[in-house]
Amino acid sequence: MRKIILASASPRRKELLENAGVCFDICPAGREEIITRTYPAEIVEELSGQKAAEIAERCGQAEEGTVIIGADTIVSYEGKILGKPADREEALSMFRMLQGKTHQVFTGVTFLVRRNGSWEEHVFHECTDVTFYPARDSELERYIATGEPMDKAGSYGIQGKGGIFVRGIHGDYQNVVGLPVARLFHEAEKLGIRLDEEDTE
Amino acid sequence: MRKIILASASPRRKELLENAGVCFDICPAGREEIITRTYPAEIVEELSGQKAAEIAERCGQAEEGTVIIGADTIVSYEGKILGKPADREEALSMFRMLQGKTHQVFTGVTFLVRRNGSWEEHVFHECTDVTFYPARDSELERYIATGEPMDKAGSYGIQGKGGIFVRGIHGDYQNVVGLPVARLFHEAEKLGIRLDEEDTE
Numbered sequence: 505m506r507k508i509i510l511a512s513a514s515p516r517r518k519e520l521l522e523n524a525g526v527c528f529d530i531c532p533a534g535r536e537e538i539i540t541r542t543y544p545a546e547i548v549e550e551l552s553g554q555k556a557a558e559i560a561e562r563c564g565q566a567e568e569g570t571v572i573i574g575a576d577t578i579v580s581y582e583g584k585i586l587g588k589p590a591d592r593e594e595a596l597s598m599f600r601m602l603q604g605k606t607h608q609v610f611t612g613v614t615f616l617v618r619r620n621g622s623w624e625e626h627v628f629h630e631c632t633d634v635t636f637y638p639a640r641d642s643e644l645e646r647y648i649a650t651g652e653p654m655d656k657a658g659s660y661g662i663q664g665k666g667g668i669f670v671r672g673i674h675g676d677y678q679n680v681v682g683l684p685v686a687r688l689f690h691e692a693e694k695l696g697i698r699l700d701e702e703d704t705e
Numbered sequence: 706m707r708k709i710i711l712a713s714a715s716p717r718r719k720e721l722l723e724n725a726g727v728c729f730d731i732c733p734a735g736r737e738e739i740i741t742r743t744y745p746a747e748i749v750e751e752l753s754g755q756k757a758a759e760i761a762e763r764c765g766q767a768e769e770g771t772v773i774i775g776a777d778t779i780v781s782y783e784g785k786i787l788g789k790p791a792d793r794e795e796a797l798s799m800f801r802m803l804q805g806k807t808h809q810v811f812t813g814v815t816f817l818v819r820r821n822g823s824w825e826e827h828v829f830h831e832c833t834d835v836t837f838y839p840a841r842d843s844e845l846e847r848y849i850a851t852g853e854p855m856d857k858a859g860s861y862g863i864q865g866k867g868g869i870f871v872r873g874i875h876g877d878y879q880n881v882v883g884l885p886v887a888r889l890f891h892e893a894e895k896l897g898i899r900l901d902e903e904d905t906e
Contacts, residue, residue, distance in 0.1 A: 677878045
């Protein structure tokens with residue numbers, strides 16, 4: 505059976521991958537992220553690569569066929585990059601900016617496959633448009649008081665209470681949660697890999 | 706505290722409403738559905754109304770401010786209405802039709818509010834476009850063998866393993882799962898009702 509490693513501590517990524525029937529280990533990357541790129545699509549690809557590479561290094565001589573999945577998600581609005589908020593005040597100011605508007609969520613994925621004793625790298629990103637309903641400060645403050653925004657890029661969780669602010673999306677929903685699983689399956693398939701069954705190369 | 710009743714046995718609708726922080730009772734409607742309309746938007750509104758009305762009847766003299774929520778979801782593809790599949794064969798033929806294409810998911814919601822001793826009715830529907838990746842019969846058969854499609858309109862669950870077939874959506878995601886909760890909150894607000902807090906009229 506192929507070994508699959510998710511290089512992320514995100515409970516949301518874990519849940520998405522489990523729901524899709526994938527058996528995997530979790531091995532969170534922990535190094536400081538270093539951003540050298542400018543555009544959101546490039547940044548998430550770069551950061552996903554750093555996470556996957558850290559785990560590959562830690563694995564040493566991995567078994568043939570092993571797959572490592574690194575992922576990074578950011579929110580972008582009118583050229584601004586929104587990561588996780590530092591505190592409630594920042595969460596409120598992010599949310600104020602996003603209410604009533606459309607922003608973009610980018611997830612970058614790096615996919616390392618062990619073949620012939622070395623790592624093959626495959627990188628992609630997905631972008632989804634998310635449109636929020638207009639919202640009053642009192643509603644935003646209520647939401648922020650739940651604590652949900654604090655560990656999330658852009659200060660909201662679409663799959664939680666944050667969902668009530670979302671008028672609609674255009675693109676992949678799971679990408680907004682943190683991992684575009686359908687796209688991942690299709691990219692893996694191009695490499696002859698099924699993520700949800702026992703197989704060997 | 707306002708009494709809110711969900712007139713549906715769907716575990717997915719229950720979960721969506723719970724996630725949004727709503728406290729409610731469940732009282733599933735059970736009567737035979739009678740369709741007199743032609744277009745998907747009209748059909749789901751009609752059926753959601755029948756479910757809500759059945760529960761309202763059962764409630765008798767309900768407390769002032771009580772809210773009953775009825776909902777119905779169907780899938781529509783090129784003028785065809787796709788409900789729940791009767792068996793695996795039908796699930797396969799539905800899925801074959803949808804793969805590689807864009808279809809529509811309609812959810813109709815009827816919202817009854819007890820005011821001045823009678824029921825005020827508010828009805829709306831949401832439509833979301835869903836685009837599937839192309840898929841081979843072998844993949845579809847694997848999916849159908851999981852049993853997931855059998856109780857779902859259109860033979861798939863976007864929030865389960867069915868998600869790996871979805872390339873993207875345009876519109877409200879929760880609407881595809883079975884209840885457009887964000888829209889519901891906004892419609893309720895127009896009537897001066899907050900669904901997620903203690904309040905009285």
